[in-house]
Amino acid sequence: MLRRPNVSPERDPSTLSNYGDFVVHSTRLDLQVDFDKAVVSSAVSFEVTNKTHAHHIVLDSSYLVIHTASINGISTPFEVGERQTLGSKVTIAIPPEIQAPHLTITLQSETTAECTALQFLPAEATDGGVGPYLFSQCQAIHARSLFPCFDTPAVKCPYEMSVTSPYPSVMSGRPLGVSGNVYRFSQPVPIPSYLVAVASGDIQSAPIGPRSSVYCEPLKLAVCQHEFSADMEHFLQAAESLVFKYEWERYDALVLPSSFPYGGMENPNITFVTPTLISGDRENVDVIAHELAHSWSGNLVTNCSWEHFWLNEGWTVYLERRILGKLHGAATRDFSAIIGWTDLENSIAAMGPSAERWSMLVHNLRDGSDPDDAFSTVPYEKGSTLLYHIETLIGQNRFDKFIPHYFHTFRYKSLDTYQFIDCLYGFFPDCKSILDTIDWETWLYKPGMPPVKPDFDTSMVDQCYTLADKWYHHSLRNKLHKFSSADIQFFTANQSVVFLDTLIAFDKLDFKWKHHLDALNTMASVYQEYSKSTNAEVLFRWYVLQVTGHNQEYYAQLGEWLGTVGRMKFVRPGYVLLNKVDRPMALYYFKKYQSRYHAICKSMLSSFRDRLGIERLRGDVSNISSTLSQLRPPQEFFDFRRVSKPANFGEAQGRISYNLGYYSANYVAIVAILSVYALVTNFLLMFVILLVAGGVFGISRLGGNDLVLPFGRFNSSQLYTGLMIVAIPLTFLASPISTMMWLIGSSIVTVGSHATLMEKPIETVFEEEV
Ligand SMILES: [Zn+2]
Structure with a gap:
């Protein structure tokens, strides 16, 4: 029997709002961008029915300044609650004179520097450098830091939206037109708050299909148009043939500036995508198939909670x-699934002990955890493997009839896992015994890898391994004439990645490429396309293979190439490798291109200083300023582009010792904040400390004289004894040891995990042992 809640869909534990009391019919959202202050102000109106006659409306907010609230035009007092992990409650009392169930709730607010939904980029961090740039990312629970709302995927409604900005702007709706610098949009399909999106900057668009355009900085427009135009409409049609007609009218893509290392986001009507997708060979556009598929799963049919x-x-x-399979064959579909399976194994292994908490399919967030903590490969790969498994059990032809049925049943709605399972059993009444063979308990609630590994078609991955193996054996036996360009003629870019990764991995075993330079040269002459590749994933591995084998010809090529890419993913390991084989050359290229790597960081630093006026503080309070000057700014301390899992224990040790020195002031500040927190949450301990300190101070002020009170006379030692009699039992009651243990534990966890996960800056490559 499947464990399940009494009521479906389950209540979303990641919202502080009382959304269950209302039906939300529509939302109107008007945003105004102030690039100078880096804030967005908003006016939002919700049309709702008060279905439970609630006396209050409770909305989500996070780091917002709320100016006004009104209900049906009557200005209403409101209260912003204390901040917790999930943000701050905004409670608005419904005036007793309003009896009608229909309410129009209007709020005006403004974002702050802490806003987690918005990224403001200075002009220098864009590709064209023409002006500043803004973009939002509201999933999972960041919409509440852009505007107050029922921030839950369980609430969906149509939106009317606008944004006022000095630069061209897009939002997640159908464009209605521009008047002056006001850009208006309509989203008639009901969407949850996490799909509200805005971007503004030097953006232009070009068509990439009959119902699609690409938006990006003008500089990259032609390249982006080339990348997408061949596949976009095919993807749309393949998806429509699997599910049903695309309902959102237009499907556009916004390519963000190069300095953005994040992935894509399926904002309706306009997917936001990472610029690394633009490879020049159209090999990475699979990402678009993913974002497009979200038009049905996620955007039309939505999870009721995270x-x-x-x-x-x-x-x-x-x-x-399935879309890839339709366009390129079943083997391509399974090749992608095999890579996904390996990713899942790696990511569960990387979780360590926390896999117990975060590697199940259905999460439990009822303790108020941030849903971002639950984010991993698991829902993607374990989830798709479950569907693959069901498809295999039922048979693809029959399962294909279930796909449109499921999406029709739940479109415009939000559901939980149990509703999905009911829908599945309901659609296949004759397959109950087959479906009952699925170990639902393990699939849904147990951590670790899926209980069943589907029988994937391994033909494409086998080709990669077989060819790599052939190179291994023939290099050892000097039979290099056995290779030709035909070997890789039909490889996809992903197959080349798997092939090259396998070759590189040999070097970590007993096989050393530097003893087989002739093999590397032969490979370069028979596989000439690798040197000419425009796909960064392929080219990087090609350079790594050649440089690992000490093929000097490639040192300068790698050095030059590192000057053209911005991603830490390539830059850092690239310099590490070059430094290992030719330190002067590594230093030469690093000095040549250094300014590019630091441009973003520098501009962030200077804007941060201006905003906080640290220079001024320094003049005023020399003590504070010397400590502050040691403090690394938050942009650097929380630079998520530099967060990664250390490859091994040695790297972790290296990072910890570097970061403990470099961020020492920040870590001291964290421990200080934790100490204050520990004291504030242990009132009794704080009271005892204040009592003893006050008592000792008071007694010392007596200067050895007796304290004369109306009821008696006390000398110092009597007073000290009295103080101890009161303080000692209170100290025991305040359990200082457990508070101390908590403080030590939480400090080690916080500081330790930051120091382990934060990569050292690129230049430290040159300080390390060669
Ligand atoms: Zn996705």
């Missing part, structure tokens, strides 16, 4: 691979 996130992502990965 506990059931796999319904969004598992279904999307499943559809993405």
